[in-house]
Amino acid sequence: MLKGALLRHSLRGKITLGYYAVAAIILVASLFFVGELRTLEARVMLGQRATDLFNTVLEIRRFERNYFLHHQAADLEENGRYIKLAHDMLTANRADFSAITTQARLDELHTLLDDYQRQLSAFAAAAPRPIESIEPHVRQLGQEVVAIAEALAGSERRQIQTTLASFRMLLLGVILCMALLIVVIGRALSLRVVRPLKEMESSMAAISANRRETLSAPSNDREIISIIAAFNHMLKELDLRQKSLMRSERLASLGTMLSGVAHELNNPLSNISTSCQILQEEVGESDAATQKMYLEQIDQQTERARHIVKALLDFSREKAFRKELVLLRPLVQQTIGFVRGEVSAKSVVQLSIPEALSVPADAQRLQQVFVNLIRNAMEGLGPEGQIRIAAQAMRVSEPPEGTALGAGCEAEGAVVEISVTDNGPGIAPEILPRIFDPFFTTKEVGHGMGLGLFVVYEIVDEHGGCIAVQSAPGQGTTFRIRLPLAIETGRQ
Structure with a gap:
């Protein structure tokens, strides 16, 4: 029996x-x-x-x-x-x-x-x-x-x-x-x-297209169940390792940002130090109104430094994915401040983002996208380099031009399109289709793991969005990101 x-x-x-x-x-x-x-x-x-x-x-x-x-x-x-x-x-x-x-x-x-x-x-x-x-x-x-x-x-x-x-x-x-x-x-x-x-083949295709995360058993056969269990275990391990790699990439970005944070902290600390020295020199001589003014400056600069440190801690802390309305311009400005240490003195970063433009996103992950894209652009820029970051709300009915990846590339409707353009040397046509592959890099050994753009793609895809790149040798590079404006289209 x-x-x-x-x-x-x-x-x-x-x-x-x-x-x-x-x-x-x-x-x-x-x-x-x-x-x-x-x-x-x-x-x-x-x-x-x-x-x-x-x-x-x-x-x-x-x-x-x-x-x-x-x-x-x-x-x-x-x-x-x-x-x-x-x-x-x-x-x-x-x-x-x-x-x-x-x-x-x-x-x-x-x-x-x-x-x-x-x-x-x-x-x-x-x-x-x-x-x-x-x-x-x-x-x-x-x-x-x-x-x-x-x-x-x-x-x-x-x-x-x-x-x-x-x-x-x-x-x-x-x-x-x-x-x-x-x-x-x-x-x-x-x-x-x-x-x-x-059915397993269809499920695997759905997993590769990021429409699902695990396989379900299409039958009660022992061999199928064993394969499904092994495959799901492999997916779980891959997910853990991918998260570990993304943490490593975020830590690498954090190291890059420390120089910018040091520069950002230097200004409020200098102001605090100056105000304290003035108060020390004028002890018993200045009136109460002057002392109050210097104390208010110290408090303001301290609060400014606290915000900088808080933003750095928020960026480094591991958190579950959660969408909320994020104002784009302040987030990009903060990110530029963090990576300012890598910006050449003669390079220019231009912003063309409306003050009130917001998008449903995870702020920490979206900041990781900007950090990686700005760093990627800076690496190829000369002393006269320019980076332009623009964003606008729009309605779309077709994928963006160029090499496009992500769950939202075929979606239609209201989106926020963010573009990061540089006037660098551009990307060779034979390399362009591979730039989002994990561990693909043109740098020398020891100068990067090739995960920066892969992490960008993963975060954009996690938001249900689309990322595309257009480039030609000697003509610079443009990355375009489309994020849906409707919160329910994102994957919670």
Whole structure:
């Protein structure tokens, strides 16, 4: 019972059961054909006996003619021997001959043979002056015996031909039925074996397109369940490792931002230090209003430094993905301040973002996108480099131009399009399709893991958005990001 249940819930069991079913069909058909062949063999043997009887009767007539011509005793003896042989054949195979003709016909043949032998014996007894009137009667009896024997042989030949025709049609019918049953069994196996594999293929395609995160078992087969469990475990491990890589990339970005943070903190600390020195020098001399002014400046600069440190901590802290309305311009300005240490003194970063423009997004992850894109642009800029960051709300009905990736590339409706453009050396056409691949980099070993743009793509795709790149050697590079304005289109 348990073994049967295991067979039903196993691909191997189903395939084995299919093989057994096909083997059983072939075995039954083979046994059926063996039975039919035995019947046909019996028919052929019966036909042979009828033919032998007919040949024996012909021998009787041959020796009869020889005796009438030559009147030799040897011919008469051979004639009698063959008559006895015919009687023996009819007696020994009476049951078989009954299948060809009636018992009355067989009895008639016995009687004719006896009468034929008596008449021929009477003709011989009258020698040397035989009675001439007996010869025609003997010949007539011989013709009747030959006619009956020939009718038996002919009837059996016709039955053999009919049996062969029936066997041929039966063989064709059985072959067609076997083929149909095998097709049905194959179709059933296809539905039970191939369909789960097709569903797995579709699920894997959905996973590769980021429409789902795990595979569900399309059947209860042990092999399928084992594969699904192993694949889901692999996906979980890959997700953990991807998150680990993204944390590593964020820490790398954090290291880059520290120089910018140091620069940002330097201004409020300098102001605080200056105000404190003035207060120390004017202790007991300045009035209360002046002291209050310097103390307010110290408080303002302290609050400014606190905000800078808080923003840095927020960026570095691991948090669950959560969308909220984020004002783009302040976020980009803060990000530029963090990476200011990498900006060449002669390079220019221009902003063209409306003050009130906001987008549903995870602020921390969106800031990671800007950090990576600005750093990526700065690495190729010369001393006169320019970076322009622009954003606008718009309605779209087709994907952006260039190499585009992400879940929202085919989406239509209201979006915020963010562009990051630089006037750097551009990207070679053979490299452009690969820049979002993980670990792809054109830098020397030890100068980056090649995860920056991959992380950008992952974050944009996580928001249900789309990222596209346009570039040509010597003509700079433009990254365009489209994020949906409707909160429900994002993946929570």
